[in-house]
Amino acid sequence: MTVFWILSPIMVVAALGLLFVRKAVHAALLLAVVMISLAVLYAVLEAPFLFVVQIIVYTGAILMLFLFVLMLVGVDASDSVVETIKGQRVLAIAAGTILGLLLGVSVGQVTLGTAVGLSDANAGGNVQALANLVFSRYVFAFEITSALLITAALGAMVLAHRERLTPKVTQADLARQRMQDYADSGRHPGPLPAPGVYARHNAVDTPALLPDGTAAESSISRVLAARGTVRTAPVNAEDIDQITRQLGVEVDTAPEVAGKVGAAASTEEDVR
Amino acid sequence: MTPYLVLSAILFTIGSVGVLTRRNSIVVFMCIELMLNASNLAFVTFAKQHGNLSGQVAAFFVMVVAAAEVVVGLAIIMTIFRTRRSASVDDPSLLKY
Numbered sequence: 001m002t003v004f005w006i007l008s009p010i011m012v013v014a015a016l017g018l019l020f021v022r023k024a025v026h027a028a029l030l031l032a033v034v035m036i037s038l039a040v041l042y043a044v045l046e047a048p049f050l051f052v053v054q055i056i057v058y059t060g061a062i063l064m065l066f067l068f069v070l071m072l073v074g075v076d077a078s079d080s081v082v083e084t085i086k087g088q089r090v091l092a093i094a095a096g097t098i099l100g101l102l103l104g105v106s107v108g109q110v111t112l113g114t115a116v117g118l119s120d121a122n123a124g125g126n127v128q129a130l131a132n133l134v135f136s137r138y139v140f141a142f143e144i145t146s147a148l149l150i151t152a153a154l155g156a157m158v159l160a161h162r163e164r165l166t167p168k169v170t171q172a173d174l175a176r177q178r179m180q181d182y183a184d185s186g187r188h189p190g191p192l193p194a195p196g197v198y199a200r201h202n203a204v205d206t207p208a209l210l211p212d213g214t215a216a217e218s219s220i221s222r223v224l225a226a227r228g229t230v231r232t233a234p235v236n237a238e239d240i241d242q243i244t245r246q247l248g249v250e251v252d253t254a255p256e257v258a259g260k261v262g263a264a265a266s267t268e269e270d271v272r
Numbered sequence: 273m274t275p276y277l278v279l280s281a282i283l284f285t286i287g288s289v290g291v292l293t294r295r296n297s298i299v300v301f302m303c304i305e306l307m308l309n310a311s312n313l314a315f316v317t318f319a320k321q322h323g324n325l326s327g328q329v330a331a332f333f334v335m336v337v338a339a340a341e342v343v344v345g346l347a348i349i350m351t352i353f354r355t356r357r358s359a360s361v362d363d364p365s366l367l368k369y
Contacts, residue, residue, distance in 0.1 A: 001275075004275060004276065004279075008275070008279045011279065011283065012279070012282055012283070012286075015282075015283055015286040015287070015306060016286060018286065018287075018290055018299070018302060018303060018306065019286065019289060019290050019293065019294070024296050024298050024299050024359075027298075027299045027302055028302065031302045031305065031306065034283070034306065034309065035309060038309055038312070038313060041276070041313065041316075042316055045276070045316045045317060045319070045320045046320055047316050047319070047320075047328050047331075049328070049332075050312075050316060050328055050331055050332065050335075053332065053335060054335070057335050057339055058305075058309070058335065058338075061339065062305065062338065062339060062342050065342060065343070065346060066298065066301070066302065066342075066346070069298060069346045069349065069350060070298060072350065072353075073298065073349070073350075073353050073359050084362045088292070088293075089293050092289060092292035092293045093289060093293070095289075095292070096285055096286075096288055096289030096292065097285075099285050099288060100281065100282065100285035103281035103284065103285060104278055104281050104282070107274060107277045107278055107281055108274065108278070110274075112273050112274060112321055115273050115320055115321045115323075116320075116321065116322055116323030116324075117320060117323055118319065118320055118323055118325070120323060121323055121324065121325045122325075126325075126328075129325050130325060130328060130329060130332070133325055133326065133329050134329055134332070137326075138329050138333075141333060145333060145336050145337075148336070148337065148340050149336070149339075149340055151340075152339075152340035152341075152343045152344050153343070155343075155344045155347065156343045156344055156346075156347040159344070159347035159348060159350070159351050160347050160350065160351075162354075
């Protein structure tokens with residue numbers, strides 16, 4: 001019972017968090033907490049097979065599927081707090097409280113007596129005993145399950161399938177389009193400049209510098225620009241000063257540049 | 273065994289309230305999973321109470337059905353998201369017009 005009293009508050013708090021967190025990803029992680037705790041409770045309740053299945057199927061497969069869809073839909077898609085039906089939230093919470101009280105009272109009324117325990121049923125091994133049941137008494141349900149799984153797989157494939165409405169763009173089409181753009185608007189037909197070229201860092205968030213020292217916007221991913229995480233050359237220069245101070249190393253005498261005449265002068269600031 | 277059943281009831285209640293109050297369809301789905309898990313806990317508890325493995329077999333089948341249900345449900349959510357650019361449960365109400 002010790003495990004139960006440790007895990008049950010955690011589970012209830014995590015489940016309540018599911019009601020209040022704004023971001024769906026946080027909800028998924030809280031659900032993972034509940035499911036792993038449940039798996040441990042299954043192990044305590046003499047169900048080692050279900051313990052493993054709970055970990056593999058629920059936390060492994062189903063929750064990962066949830067996270068996968070969340071990533072597709074957009075992690076930032078948080079819940080709106082606008083009530084579309086007036087008073088719905090209050091009524092839902094009231095109904096939930098009534099349901100909880102009803103269930104709690106009815107469970108509390110029942111006298112269960114001492115638990116029989118599964119030591120007899122699990123005598124030959126829990127998995128063997130379950131297999132005996134699944135392939136004898138519940139074999140029909142088992143067969144129906146296979147039909148259900150096939151139907152679900154087919155349904156998911158049909159729902160996820162998308163007909164191609166426009167013809168596929170080939171390499172030749174892309175090249176033609178590129179030359180057309182060049183002719184029409186003078187857009188550079190070659191590849192975009194790589195980030196960090198002639199800048200102090202070669203990280204993807206550092207824009208390449210043009211000959212006049214300004215940042216080349218096209219060298220940075222549009223996503224980074226939209227998030228506003230692009231680092232400018234002055235910021236990087238500050239970083240270098242800070243790190244130099246932390247390390248207590250003189251840049252000119254540092255092993256990487258020591259002895260190289262004009263090594264420090266090869267950076268863009270000095271050239272400018 | 274009663275505490276286990278009470279915990280199961282609490283989790284089921286929280287799941288049902290979540291289904292009613294949350295707007296994001298994926299979170300609603302998670303709450304449904306929570307309710308299924310709560311019922312599974314009750315199944316496993318009763319299996320131990322009665323010394324009978326049928327409860328565990330039932331919990332196993334619930335897990336299989338939940339897996340199938342999640343696959344189809346998430347595919348539906350993806351399809352709605354593709355056309356509506358939203359995963360909110362309020363937007364498919366346009367279906368009635």
